[in-house]
Amino acid sequence: MQRYVLQISFDGTPFNGWQRQKNAPSVQQEIEEKLSIILGKETTVTGCGRTDTGVHANEFFLHFDADKELSNYTHLHKLNTMLPPQIAVQNIYKVSLDFNTRFDALNREYVYLIHFNKNPFLIDKSLKLGKKNLDVNKMNQAANLLLEVEDFTSFSKVKTQTKTNNCDVTFAYWENIENGIKFTIKANRFLRNMVRAIVGTCLAVGEGKMEIEEFKQVIENKNRQSAGTSVPACGLYLKKVTYPNNAFNV
Numbered sequence: 696m697q698r699y700v701l702q703i704s705f706d707g708t709p710f711n712g713w714q715r716q717k718n719a720p721s722v723q724q725e726i727e728e729k730l731s732i733i734l735g736k737e738t739t740v741t742g743c744g745r746t747d748t749g750v751h752a753n754e755f756f757l758h759f760d761a762d763k764e765l766s767n768y769t770h771l772h773k774l775n776t777m778l779p780p781q782i783a784v785q786n787i788y789k790v791s792l793d794f795n796t797r798f799d800a801l802n803r804e805y806v807y808l809i810h811f812n813k814n815p816f817l818i819d820k821s822l823k824l825g826k827k828n829l830d831v832n833k834m835n836q837a838a839n840l841l842l843e844v845e846d847f848t849s850f851s852k853v854k855t856q857t858k859t860n861n862c863d864v865t866f867a868y869w870e871n872i873e874n875g876i877k878f879t880i881k882a883n884r885f886l887r888n889m890v891r892a893i894v895g896t897c898l899a900v901g902e903g904k905m906e907i908e909e910f911k912q913v914i915e916n917k918n919r920q921s922a923g924t925s926v927p928a929c930g931l932y933l934k935k936v937t938y939p940n941n942a943f944n945v
Contacts, residue, residue, distance in 0.1 A: 699765055700758045700788040700796060700943060701726070701740075701774075706751055706781040707928070708819045713746045713755070722746075722782060726757065729777040733770060734761050743796040743936050744803065747888070749819070749928035754785075754935050756796040788943035799942065802865065802883050804935040805890045807926070810875035821875065822930040829901035831869050831876060837900045837910040838867040838878070841893065848917040850893050851886035860886055860917075869897065879934070888925055896923035 703726070711719035715727070723742060730738040740759040746752060767787045774784045808821040817823070841864045848860040866881035878894055896913060899905040905913075905923070913921045 696760050696762055696792065697764070698758055698760050698790050698792050698794060700756055700790050700794070701784055702786040702788070703755050703757065704753050704783050704785060705755065706820075707746060707749050708751075709779075709781055711748045712750065713742050713744070713752075722755075723757075725778060725782055729774055730759060732777065733773055734763060741796060743800050744885070744933070745887075746933060747891075747928050747931075750931045750933070751820070752933040755933055756800075756936055756938075758790065758794060758796045760792075790943060794942060796936075799938055801937045801939060802881055803885060803933065803937075804866075804879065804881040805885065806932045806934045807878040807890060807894045808872075808875065808930045808932070809877070812874050814874065819929045822926055824875075824898075826902060829876065829898070830903065831871060831901065833907065834869045834897045834901040836907050837897050838869060838880075838893075840907075840911055840914065841867045841880070844914050846917055847886055847889055847914075849913050849919060849922045850889045850896070851919060852888040853919055862886065862889070867893075869901075890931060891925040891928065892919070892922050894930075895926045898926070899923040 705722050709720065710722050713722045715721050715723040723740060726740055727738055730740065738759055740757045743756040765787055771784050771787050809824050810817050810821045811824060811827045844864065845861050847862050851860050862882045862884050864880060864882040866879065869876055869878050880890060896910065900907065900910055
């Protein structure tokens with residue numbers, strides 16, 4: 696038996712997130728169905744995390760076990776031929792049998808994109824926001840407070856199955872881009888809806904609806920109702936997942 700990792704990217708628009716569901720299309724279901732055909736047996740996969748409906752991934756990793764040798768050329772090509780155009784396999788790696796794409800990840804990086812002018816090519820790929828007078832400097836003052844926080848309950852969905860809402864955010868930054876702004880955040884783990892809630896609350900600061908002290912109070916309240924409205928999923932991307940050195944060199 697050999698364990699393999701697939702590095703994939705996907706457009707999350709037509710899927711109800713990564714995780715397999717009973718009555719809705721998911722990225723995991725597509726991967727498992729096609730792998731099962733190639734391997735000649737029912738195959739289940741474990742992903743590096745879960746993404747909500749409509750969220751995209753530039754880089755996503757999953758692992759599975761197989762009793763046959765897989766080629767990074769032949770089987771990668773077969774998988775890409777069989778998968779829908781919204782999912783692409785970038786690499787196939789051999790890993791040790793105890794490797795786990797979810798629990799061995801050191802950190803994850805998300806990006807959220809916002810554009811100001813109407814653009815047909817950004818439909819479902821970025822949030823269209825009409826207001827251009829956002830105070831990005833104040834939004835970065837708010838984002839910088841996240842580096843000092845341990846408990847992110849205020850930015851998490853309620854009634855989740857997580858044992859703790861503690862996260863270690865090491866980078867959070869807003870920047871101007873052509874026709875819009877971009878938010879990048881990096882942490883060891885993320886809670887459900889966390890990035891979208893943070894973005895929505897930062898936007899409230901940028902629009903002048905919330906002061907920095909109020910943003911700080913939101914964090915300290917540890918209450919989701921204190922934070923701003925979650926932004927739509929369309930602008931959110933899982934950008935990068937980092938693993939220990941040599942994890943894929945087996």
